[in-house]
Amino acid sequence: SQTIHQWPATLVQPVGSPLSLECTVEGTSNPNLYWYRQAAGRGLQLLFYSVGIGQISSEVPQNLSASRPQDRQFILSSKKLLLSDSGFYLCAWSVIGTTDTQYFGPGTRLTVL
């Protein structure tokens, strides 16, 4: 069966520091991968999605970036965090080539102080 991992689970970082969140998927090949952010009291905002290694699409202009160095690994990064980057970050995967269900990881709670 497929599983999706995210780490760290929680993170507290100062403004201006760098960020690296990692997501890995097991049990499937060539998945679509997604990064979402959930700010307090708001719904989910799609940040990036990827349909293959090295293929990243950005949905929202911001100081975040994403990379997919391996088929089942998706990384969210920032060079300098802003206060507004605080939130709950969720990674998800789906079967490539379809618009079927997205399956979500457990999330990373990021607090920028």
Next chain:
Amino acid sequence: AQSVTQLDSQVPVFEEAPVELRCNYSSSVSVYLFWYVQYPNQGLQLLLKYLSGSTLVKGINGFEAEFNKSQTSFHLRKPSVHISDTAEYFCAVSRSNDYKLSFGAGTTVTVRA
């Protein structure tokens, strides 16, 4: 682009009472529809989905939803709720030729004894 409106941000309900969470969407093309549940500090879990076929969809934990194309709605129902159903519920829509989900703002359900 499609959009999703969840008409109730908060729904308090007593244990063993029925609950209905309303979701309306707008899209000019065919869509797939989803309901997800999120327990505190966890990722999203799929409750049910409508891709095609019967408009009444049954999901996990006793939930069901009905797709109404003429009213562009996909309301979620449960005839008798439990304390453990306390969570946030998200309606989501994807276009039939797209990889991306659009989420509603969420409905917080609080079940009281």
